[in-house]
Every structure is written in C-alpha cells, then in structure tokens.
Amino acid sequence: MTTFETDAVSQTPRGEAARTSEQPVRWSVPLALLACVLLAFFDKISIAALFSDEQFQQAMGIGFDTTRLGLLMSVFLLSYGFSSVFLSGLGDRIAPVKLLTGMMVVWCVLMALMGITHSYAGMMALRILLGIAEGPLFPLAFAIIRHAFPARLQARATMMWLLGTPLGAAIGFPLSIWLLNAFGWQSTFFTMALLTLPVLALVRIGLRHVRMQPARGRETASADERRTARRELFASPHFWMICVFNIAFLTYLWGINGWLPGYLIKGKGIHLEHAGWMSSLPFIAMLLGEAIGAWLSDRMDRRALACFISMAGAAAGLALVLNLSGPLPTIAAMSFSTFMWGVGAPNIFALLAKATRPGVSATAGGIFNGLGNFAGALSPVVMGALIAFTHSMDSGLLFLVAIAALGCALLLPLLTRY
Template identity: 30%
Template sequence: MKFDHNPTLERDAASAPREIPREVVRPKHHLRWAIIGIIILLTITNYLDRGNLSVAAPQIMQDLGISHAMMGVILSAFVWPYAIMNLPTGWAVDRFGVKVLLALAAGLWSLVAILTGFARNIGTFIGLRIALGISEAPLFPGALKATDTWFPDREKAAATSAYIAATQVGLALAPPISTLLMAAFGWPAMFIIMGLIGFVALAGWLVLYREPEKHPWLHKDELRYIREGQATAQQASDAPRVTVREWGGLFRHASVWYMVIGGFCLQYVFWFYIGWLPTYLQQAQGFTLSRAGWLSALPYIAGGVAVLIGGRFSDRLVRKGLDPFNARRYTIAGAALLTAGAMFVTALVNGAALAVVMLTLGMFTYSLSSGNYWTLAAEVVTTKKWVASVGSIQNFGGFLGGAFAPVVTGIVVDHFGGFVPALMLAGFMALISAGMYGLALRHRLPV
C-alpha cells in the first residue's frame, strides 16, 4: 500500500497554531456538562444491553436446551458486526450529523433489547446479537463528535473520560441489575425492561441535544467560552460534509494506520480481561466461582476511577501549554507502557492475592488511556469534519483486537502452556501499542 506521506504538509499541520488561553474565566452556566450527562446515560444503557445476555446465558441454555458451544457463538455474534460497522458509522456521523445518528442508534439498540425477550431459538438470538452490534456502533463516534463540538480543548479529555468511565459502570452494573430483574420477573422480562430504559435515555437525548449555536438554552457566555477555547474554530454544523471518496482517502495516511495498529493492540488487552478474567481467577488462581465473580469487579472499579484521572491529567498538560495532540498520545503511550509492566508481573508472580492486585493495577493503568484514546481523534485532524471518521477507524482496529483476544487467548492457554504465555502476549500487545502512539504517531493528518 502506498501511503500519502507529505512531510511538509504534516509538519505544517503539526506545527499549526494551537493557541490555548492560559487565563480563562469559566462561565456560570454548564449546559455542556448536561450534554455529557445524557451521553453517560446512553452509554450505560448501551453497556447494560451489551452485557445482559452473558448474565442470562445459563438460564437461557437451561430453558431452551442450548449447548455451551452454541451459546459461545451467540455471544460472539455481537463483536464482528460492531467492529465492521465502526467504519461506515463514523462516516455517517460526519455526513448526516450526530443528533440523527445517535437517536436512530439508541432507538434500534433499545428495540433489539426488547425483541431479545421474545427470542426462543438460536437463529433469532444470533440475528438479534448481530443487530445489536450494528446498532451500538455509532455511540462513540457520535459522542466524540458531540464532545468536540461542545467543549473547549482544555476540557475535552475530561468530558470524554466521563462517558468512557460509564462503560465501566455499565459493565459493573449489568450483572447485579440483570440478576435482580431475572429473579423477580424472569429473563424475557429482564430484556424488555432493559430496552425500555434505553428509550428513556433516547427521549432525554432528543429533548436536550442541539448544536451549540442553535440551542435555545445555551447562554452566550458559555458559547463564547466554548468557541474561544477551541483551536479549530470551524463549527461542526458549518463543516463540509464528508464524501465516501474523501473518507477512503484517509487510509493513505500513515498516521491513520499507526492509530489502527495501536488501537488493535490496546483493545486486545481490554478484551483479554472481559473474556478471560473470571476463568483465569478460577483455573489459574484457584478461586471459587462466586469469589471469582466478586473479584472480577475490582479491576473495573479501579478502571472507572482511572478513566477520569487520565482525562484530567492530559487536560492539565494542555492547560500547562503542551500541544493537545501530544498530550493525548503521550498519555496513551505511558498508560500502555505501565499496563505492559503489570501484565508481565502478573504472569510471573506467585500468590493469588498478588495476582489480583496486579490485574487490578493493569486495568487501572490501561484505563488511564481510555478517554484520551477517543479525544486523540479530535486532535489528530485539523478540521472538524473528520473527527468521527478518524475516531471510528481507530476503533475499528480496536475492536478487531477485541475480536481476536478471546480466541487467541484460548488457543494459547490450550496449546502453549496455560495463562502465563497468554499474559505475556497481552503485555507485548500493550508494548506495541505504546510504540505506535508514543513513537510512530508523530504527525497530525493534513486534513
């Protein structure tokens, strides 16, 4: 593949003025954070719908006579369509606007959740999981676009980190909420109730979201604060719409591929946790099923805290004068490097308690990157119209890593000596990600 690598253009883009006011008078009004609030609610419902099937799986298998192998197929049916749909949905957000796309997405994933309550055969479950993967794909490209529109540069990572932290909240809440609803009403009603919660979040989005210049509730002081704090002053509503041909041209730039590879390796680590953490705790460390379930929550609790810390840390670097592009990529690279160390130590330690501590530390350090992972897409481009497209392309790479991680880990555990080499592999993936973001990705896209 021939990359369109123009050093002059990229050097000019990288050195373009990024004036961030040092002394800023913050407005008394905070509508921008209400926007983040409704995105958080959408994210939690998204992750509740994503995780509730794994909680209901044992009961569904018993009621419908579905084997473990076939349930694995049903559960994995979500990942591949989600990864693939990140590519066109990012373009669609840039082309048609964030309000319309997120409204359609939230409505569809909530409807899919409700319909899952009526599924009674394998084919229907697989079809609905595919539909869920397709419908949930626009969430983060759309949320990124909204954040880039509504926040000054100095607050973008903190704002992004807030709804990224909500993913950890959703992962932590899905088991207890799903279990309580199933105990009270049964698994079909659990899916239906979860879907109805999604429609409540959708209603909030439709009522609250507008472009800043068109929002009747936005005070002029807050609008001025937002726009004066943005290095790219072009409004999202005024940006030219992205054509398919222009979108395809993004793949000619080496920086895009560095982000795809870095995202692949970084998300491989995350999905190692999601797919294999409880099994590792039971089989490699000897915990009981119930104890492993409770201990599995610890890394996600630590991760939720770390997401917020990582976003505020890179925002602080920006306020101190570091270029936002460099602040985001350095934070990601540093987090990935620390995560690699935690994985290597986990592989080598003796003692179950220490292994749990190191795995919790590993998710903490990984999560320092999470908000910056998305914010970087807004900083690597020079015009707003590409924000969702670049973010979704990066996340496509990330979810490819997520799709491979459970399968590769299983093969390594079965054929190459158990969880020690699997943990070492996850550590090497984190190292590669650190290299991509910290060393290879040095130039903004000249678009």
C-alpha cells in the same frame, strides 16, 4: 456551540480561543452520552445472563448448545464492528440529536421484538440488527465531544461517557440476573426496551445545544470537500498508527475481561471464595485510572505520551504479576496494571482528535473503534489457544505483555508531535 478547526501544523483547535461566556461548556453533553452508553451496554450484555436459563434455551429450541448460544454474542460483535467502520460516517452528515434519536428508537423496537421471539434464527437476526444499530454510537460520541468541548477538556469529557462501559457491566449483569429470576427471560428484553424512554429524554435535553458545524461556519460541506477530507484521513500514517495502537489497547482490555478470574484461580491458586471479590479490585482500579488520567492529561495536553506511559505501565504490571505469588501481591500488581491501562482510556480518543480533522471525526472514530473491537474481541480466543498449547496460564498474560510492548513501539514516532 463553537466549531473547532484544526491547524495542520500545530494541531491546536482554533475555535477554543474564541469561546465566550455566551458559549459555555455544557457538561450535560457527556452526562447524556453516559446514559446512552449505559443503555447500549445493557442491551449488549443482557442476553449473556440468559445462556444458562432452561426456559430461554427451550424457547430458542437449542437446549444447552454452548456453540449456538455463544454465536448470539459473536454475531452481535461482528455486526457491531462492521457498522462502526462503515456506517459511522453518518455522524458527519446528520445532526447528532436526530441520529441518536433514530438509533435509540431502533434499539427499543429490537429489544421489544427479542422479548416476543421464540425462534433461534429470529433471535440471531435481531442480534445482528442490534449490532448494526449500535455500531455508530462510540464514533458519534467521540465526534460530539470533539465539537462541544475545547481540547483542554476533551479527555475529561470523554472519560465521563466512557465510564458507561464498566458501569454497565457492574449494573447490567446483576439487573439482568434479578429480572430473569424474578420475572423470566422475556422481562430482561422488555425492561431494556422501557429504559430507552427516559434515556431518550435525557439525550434530547442534554444534547439540545450541540450544533456540529463544518469548518469555516458553513452549514453543509460539499461532497468534494468530504471526499478530500476522507482521502487525507486514509493517507495519514499517523491515523493508522493510532488505529493499530488501539487494537493493542483493546486486546489488553478484552484479554483481561475474559481471563482475569480464571487466571487468579487456575494460574495463581487463589481460592474460589476469594477470587470473586478480588477479581473486582482491578476493575475498580481501572475506573480510578480513567478519572485521574483524564484530569492529568487535560492539564498537560501530551496525549501520545499519556497513552505511551499508560500502555507501558500496564505491561509492566502484568510482567510483575508473572513473577509474584500469593493473593495480595498478585492482585496489587494486577490492579496497578489495570489502573495504568485506565489512565490511557480517555486519552486515546483525545489523541485521535489531535491527529485528524474535525470534518471527518465520526468517520475516523468509526474506523478506529471498529478495527479495535474486531481485533480485540479475538484476544480471549488467542489467549485460550496459547494456554491450551503450552498448558500454562502464564502464556496468556505473556501474550498481552508482548502486544502492549508492540503498541508502545508504534507510538514512538508520535510522542513529540501530539
């Protein structure tokens, strides 16, 4: 595949112009990454379906202890964020197919071990190891797309594998619940382990042409060059601005994921029998936003502007929700907000690519993804505390509006450059 070098002034991939018919764009790459992200999301959420299962509680020896059950998810998120920050640099040194293959083999083994574990401490340890093993996935996917696609197609290619997260939620929860009810809690882990095998085959086939070469065509970069590139990355104010913007971006996502159904029921008085299908409409709108935003931004190549408009639109939609009543107007405004957020999702990775050098793609993506998930995962907790303190569901949405406004302000210096 073509190697892309970034000009320090223009931020334009030099290798794009050199692409020939012998170096085609291969859409099998993001499709393989989509399958990988789907599998990882299944592994991530499968345990949530077990929290109310008495047999699982008895096997762990904890009963319905919500704190200890919740910790099984929390320790995963913490180790995932840690791994994303500190281990993603492996993607700049190890061939992507080899690294992904090794990661997926570890996922398979860990899921199988969870299926035979009858110890809470053992399950905690395995969840921590799973978080460490999955942490480099998003940074690696970002680096692969950056090297395998010209800049004009990167948002669309990124959108394809990012869809694995909402699709994973839409498919993974029903699948886990069905397996639990039909075959018992252990079957959920064993099934996820078996699903690794066909996904691994897709990854081996889909990524077989990817060759992530360092700049200027050399097969390996010296340790001095890597250290220099990392120093430039860490000293870049634009890189850190984008990282902080991503914190605001993911704070919105985690806040909406955690509180949307509760807000519709408690905050707007929408009846429980209506809230189920209504609460899914904003996420359908989010998917549409991702697809449309990726296509438009690749045509315009104004990544910072696209992210700015996305976050500003999401905040405006939430502000509108606060001033509306009735099920249909409320859900329409909420769907507009999530649609606008979706417009920015693929663009934020493309913005990161424009602001950083190719040689540290995985390192940059790891810090970017890890910090965003660390801080974003606190959003539901902060919103819950605000709601409890003010006795108003609206205070949670006001928090998201304020965070979105802060994110927009951070992008102002980048609008004309990227």
